[in-house]
Structure formats: C-alpha cells, structure tokens
Amino acid sequence: MAIQLKNSLDIEKMRIAGKLAAEVLDFIGPHVKPGVTTGELDALCHDYMMDVQGTIPAPLGYCPPGYRPYPKSICTSVNHQVCHGIPGDKVLKSGDVVNVDITVIKDGYHGDTSRMFYAGEPSIASRRLCDVTFECMWLGILEVKPGAHLGDIGQAIQIHAEKHGFAVVREFCGHGIGRKFHEDPQVLHYGKAGTLAELKAGMIFTVEPMINAGRREIRELADGWTIVTKDHSLSAQWEHTVLVTESGFEVLTVSPAMPAMPQSLEPRIAA
Ligand code: MF3
Ligand code: CO
Ligand code: CO
DSSP, X not given: OOOOOOOHHHHHHHHHHHHHHHHHXXXXXXXXXXXXXXXXXXXXXXXXXXXXXXXXXTTTTOOOTTSOOOOSXXXXXXXXXXXXXXXXXXXXXXXXXEEEEEEEEEXXXXXXXXXXXXXXXXXXXXXXXXXXXXXXXXXXXXXXXXXXXXXXXXXXXXXXXXXXXXXXXXXXXXXXXXXXXXXXXXXXXXXXXXXXOBOOTTOEEEEOOEEESSOSOEEEOTTSSOEEETTOOOEEEOBEEEEEOSSSEEESOOOTTOOOOOGGGTHHHHO
8 A cells, every 4th residue: 555645734733633642641751659649640641741742542442443442532552551541440569650642632643652661760671672672663763754764763763772672563564654553664673774664754654663671572462452472571562643845854743841852862863
C-alpha cells in the first residue's frame, strides 16, 4: 500500500495532536512515584485528555483485527513489560521503570508518544537501558530526511542497541499515523541501510524502539494485550511522532517538559 503524503492542513493538525499527546506526558510525569497504581495514572490521564484538553484517548476501545477492544485510555508498561501494558491495580514501588504511552485524537488526527519514567530511584542497570533506548530513538529520528530509506532508521537503532549488549524487539514497530492510529509504513527498529521504502517530504510516522536488556523474545499475556520479555529481563521504549520535511525531520510530539535530544548526538544534526 502506498504511504500517504500529508498536505499542509494535515500537518498543521498533526502538530496540534502531537503537542497535546506530549503534554499529557508532561502532566502525568510528576504522578509516577512509589505507591501510585497504574490504574490511577490511567484515570488521571483520561480525565486530563477529556476534560482539560478536549482530546479523545485513542487506545480506549481500540480493536485491531485479532485483538479484543483495549480497555483503558493509556498504556503503562512496567519493568519487564515491553508494551501495551493495561493499567490496573499494580502499585508502583521504588526502582520500577514505567513506559507511559499516550495517543490522543484531536479534530480527527492522532498524536502518539511515550516516555520512560522512574518511580523513586532506578538501579544503574535500568537507567542505562532507558538512556540507551532514548539514544536509539534519537539515532533513528536523525536518519529521517527525503531520499533516506526506512532501513536506515532500523539499522541506526539496531547497531546502537546491540553495541550496548541489548536486543531489539522485532514483533512491534513504528507506524504511519494521521487520521488513522496505525497506517503504512511499518517502521522497523532493525535492518539494513538503503533497504525498504524511500522517505519523502510529507510522510508522518512514529519511531518507537522497544529494547530489551536480555534476549529479544517476547510473550503475550492472557489479557490479550500486555507484551512481556520471555526471559523477564527489563525492557524500555521511547516514542515520537515525526514528519519528513524538505530538509530533514520535524518532531511533532513536542512539549515544554519533553526530554531534549542527548547533547552527545548534536554533532550529527549538521551531518
Ligand atoms: N500507542 C501504541 C503505539 O505506539 C499503540 C497502543 S494500542 C493500544 O503504537 F490499544 F494498546 F493502546
Ligand atoms: Co505508536
Ligand atoms: Co504509542
């Protein structure tokens, strides 16, 4: 299927949706601490989206083929949970690392972004995994420009993760996004430079690597959604929604409290 190129009206709407999604993460960050339940985080985000922003939580009732409807408004994936963790009664304890993944719909357009948060003090090992995964996401984003290929993104991410002894999850990937939550293309987080589709200005997709401290294999829980590492090793993920511009990329999921690109990668912007 062809990859849709967004027009300037689409892009303006996607900037708004992206910023709103990122602002939900700004809002929920301070609430991620020992003693809170993931269900409470979900309720706080749900009310913030609906009542403060006037956005719709895209996950709520989302039902891709082969799935049952997703029951909550956000995803909270704790420690060895890779992605799609369903918020519930789980009480966060000091040292837990949590991915909060937010997708909002505003005026029919989707913004999708996730960050890692620490409840209390993380171990050195978990901080390392979260930092390297953040670098992986940015190394992928830095490949984005017209004429580059999707495989360039995957290779940049895979090389960095594996250099640190970590593994890239293969079963889930980034995705085109717009009026639909998940559109073409699939954005793999591993692969070979120069392969797969060529990027063109006006494409919008997510880059959202899932990186495991141990082996790459995963398992789905009986709830039909939550993905965990088979070996119970820690997993991390970061996600931005990105526009291909004439000169490179524009991150759409920006907000005041968004962590900045690592300074160590700044020289690569000029390259
Ligand atoms: N936000 C996830 C992504 O980045 C998708 C979650 S689907 C849900 O693609 F139904 F679990 F919310
Ligand atoms: Co996504
Ligand atoms: Co997401």
